[in-house]
Amino acid sequence: MPKYTIHLKEKRDVADGTMAFYFDRPEGLLFKGGQNADYTLLNVPQEKLDAEGATRTFSFANAPSEEGIMIATRMRETAFKNILKELPEGSEMQIDGPYGNMVLHSKPERPAVMLAGGIGITPFRSMAVEAAAQKLPHKIFLFYSNRAPKDAAFLEELKELEGKNVNFKLIATMTDAPDWPGEKGYITKEMIERCVSPLFPILSSVFYLAGPPAMTAAMHKMLNDFGVSDDDIRMEEFAGY
Ligand SMILES: Cc1cc2nc3c(=O)[nH]c(=O)nc-3n(C[C@H](O)[C@H](O)[C@H](O)COP(=O)(O)OP(=O)(O)OC[C@H]3O[C@@H](n4cnc5c(N)ncnc54)[C@H](O)[C@@H]3O)c2cc1C
Numbered sequence: 001m002p003k004y005t006i007h008l009k010e011k012r013d014v015a016d017g018t019m020a021f022y023f024d025r026p027e028g029l030l031f032k033g034g035q036n037a038d039y040t041l042l043n044v045p046q047e048k049l050d051a052e053g054a055t056r057t058f059s060f061a062n063a064p065s066e067e068g069i070m071i072a073t074r075m076r077e078t079a080f081k082n083i084l085k086e087l088p089e090g091s092e093m094q095i096d097g098p099y100g101n102m103v104l105h106s107k108p109e110r111p112a113v114m115l116a117g118g119i120g121i122t123p124f125r126s127m128a129v130e131a132a133a134q135k136l137p138h139k140i141f142l143f144y145s146n147r148a149p150k151d152a153a154f155l156e157e158l159k160e161l162e163g164k165n166v167n168f169k170l171i172a173t174m175t176d177a178p179d180w181p182g183e184k185g186y187i188t189k190e191m192i193e194r195c196v197s198p199l200f201p202i203l204s205s206v207f208y209l210a211g212p213p214a215m216t217a218a219m220h221k222m223l224n225d226f227g228v229s230d231d232d233i234r235m236e237e238f239a240g241y
Pocket of ligand 1: 036050052056057058059060071072073074076078079080081100119122123236237238239240241
């Protein structure tokens with residue numbers, strides 16, 4: 001893939017300990033909702049980096065039809081993120097991409113069931129916003145699991161997206177928020193059945209998973225136990241969490 005130089009335009013807090021970084025989009029960089037790219041810090045002294053080096057993979061958190069590039073990440077005390085957090089606006093980074101097959105399937109008669117754990121929401125925000133912008137006919141169920149609403153990046157705008165796309169349904173579930181009025185606990189087979197089955201046979205869906213490795217592994221097993229074939233599962237593990 002060609003490499004491009006991009007410039008940091010803005011940083012914003014999008015949830016507790018979670019930041020979004022906005023860049024310009026170079027001409028010629030075309031991506032699909034849900035894809036990812038490799039981001040490299042430039043001009044960083046070697047001693048400030050760890051063994052993982054200056055490059056990390058991030059999903060495009062913005063939709064292709066939105067301006068620029070946005071990535072979002074949980075801020076951890078790691079070498080890469082400590083540098084990223086302090087980057088002055090205007091700083092250059094290198095981007096290599098797009099990569100990945102976390103893109104909405106082509107047959108709209110099959111619903112998309114997306115299971116996001118925490119910051120695993122990034123590719124799904126991109127896909128869901130694009131589906132609304134393009135008025136795609138796909139029915140999309142987005143299950144979004146967090147400890148509490150304060151940890152859930154993009155929660156409000158995803159709720160609002162339901163009003164812009166009748167085919168989009170957000171099921172936000174909280175594992176540690178007794179006052180949360182919606183779903184509580186981890187995403188379960190029972191929860192998916194309750195939300196999807198009245199409208200579609202579960203096995204007609206294409207499933208998308210993203211989040212920390214422990215979460216995606218648990219969801220993958222749950223789906224297989226359910227009878228969902230790996231052919232109908234697209235999955236990305238966000239290692240490092
Ligand atoms: C396709 C894809 C898309 C992603 N999109 C996002 C995104 O949108 N937002 C986001 O926050 N993150 C995303 N990630 C994860 C991201 O690339 C980083 O790994 C993560 O943010 C942690 O980075 P870090 O610099 O804090 O930690 P690191 O310095 O990379 O690592 C932290 C800890 O994890 C361990 N570790 C690192 N890599 C691995 C590995 N492969 N297997 C096991 N242990 C490992 C390290 O040893 C260390 O202990 C994505 C990953 C992939 C593959």
